[in-house]
Amino acid sequence: MSSVELIAPAKLTLSLRITGVRSDGYxxxxxxxxxxxxxxxxxxTESSNTSLQISGPFAEGVPNDSSNIALxxxxxxxxxxxxxxxxxxPHGGGLGGGSTxxxxxxxxxxxxxxxxxxxxxxxxxxxMVGGRARVRGIGxxxxxxxxxxxxxxxxxxxxxxxxxxxxVYKTWDDLGGPASDGVNDLEPAACAAYPDLGRxxxxxxxxxxxxxxxxSGATWFVHGHINDIAKALPDARVYFTDTxx
Numbered sequence: 001m002s003s004v005e006l007i008a009p010a011k012l013t014l015s016l017r018i019t020g021v022r023s024d025g026y027x028x029x030x031x032x033x034x035x036x037x038x039x040x041x042x043x044x045t046e047s048s049n050t051s052l053q054i055s056g057p058f059a060e061g062v063p064n065d066s067s068n069i070a071l072x073x074x075x076x077x078x079x080x081x082x083x084x085x086x087x088x089x090p091h092g093g094g095l096g097g098g099s100t101x102x103x104x105x106x107x108x109x110x111x112x113x114x115x116x117x118x119x120x121x122x123x124x125x126x127x128m129v130g131g132r133a134r135v136r137g138i139g140x141x142x143x144x145x146x147x148x149x150x151x152x153x154x155x156x157x158x159x160x161x162x163x164x165x166x167x168v169y170k171t172w173d174d175l176g177g178p179a180s181d182g183v184n185d186l187e188p189a190a191c192a193a194y195p196d197l198g199r200x201x202x203x204x205x206x207x208x209x210x211x212x213x214x215x216s217g218a219t220w221f222v223h224g225h226i227n228d229i230a231k232a233l234p235d236a237r238v239y240f241t242d243t244x245x
Contacts, residue, residue, distance in 0.1 A: 062087055
């Protein structure tokens with residue numbers, strides 16, 4: 001049986017505008033996303049039976065049954081395999097950890113239908129394409145953008161919180177669909193739904209740094225490698241990473 005080990009990069013939503021709501025309730029977005037060096041590892045072995053093993057620092061809480069998005073990706077591609085995932089990307093932080101695992105499985109399977117892939121996860125199509133892209137629709141329209149001439153350094157600040165994307169979108173609806181003064185229309189709704197998230201923003205701003213919320217959260221990010229953040233915020237996970245495009 002042939003086996004391959006693949007890298008599944010996290011995704012970072014640099015900016016996000018909500019441009020409308022479909023009749024089925026799905027929100028339409030216009031976002032810029034980029035792949036970053038922080039990544040999971042996915043080992044896939046051809047097999048007549050499907051199985052899944054999860055390990056790594058963020059394995060706890062990740063389902064290892066048919067509800068796992070990586071196994072849903074296998075089913076979508078009509079393939080079977082033994083899948084082993086080493087989880088290095090925090091889940092519940094808005095960094096697309098599950099989506100990139102699913103996208104890696106789909107790439108392995110040679111599956112390229114972005115529209116169908118969006119039905120198992122709105123971030124899956126971008127993660128299938130990777131790099132740097134403008135993402136529209138509900139996530140299925142992915143327009144690659146020119147890569148930066150060099151990788152850009154980023155500091156990711158992941159509070160000890162888990163944020164539900166559906167809850168944030170519902171809060172955005174309940175608030176009347178506010179636009180943000182910044183680059184992320186979901187930031188006001190996320191902080192309203194999860195007040196601790198707003199308190200983390202205040203803590204970061206008190207350091208003289210203006211953070212940006214990654215998608216629906218809970219991750220905040222700033223441009224550049226800010227070495228002192230880890231000492232100033234010892235109860236957060238801090239990652240120094242770089243863009244891959």
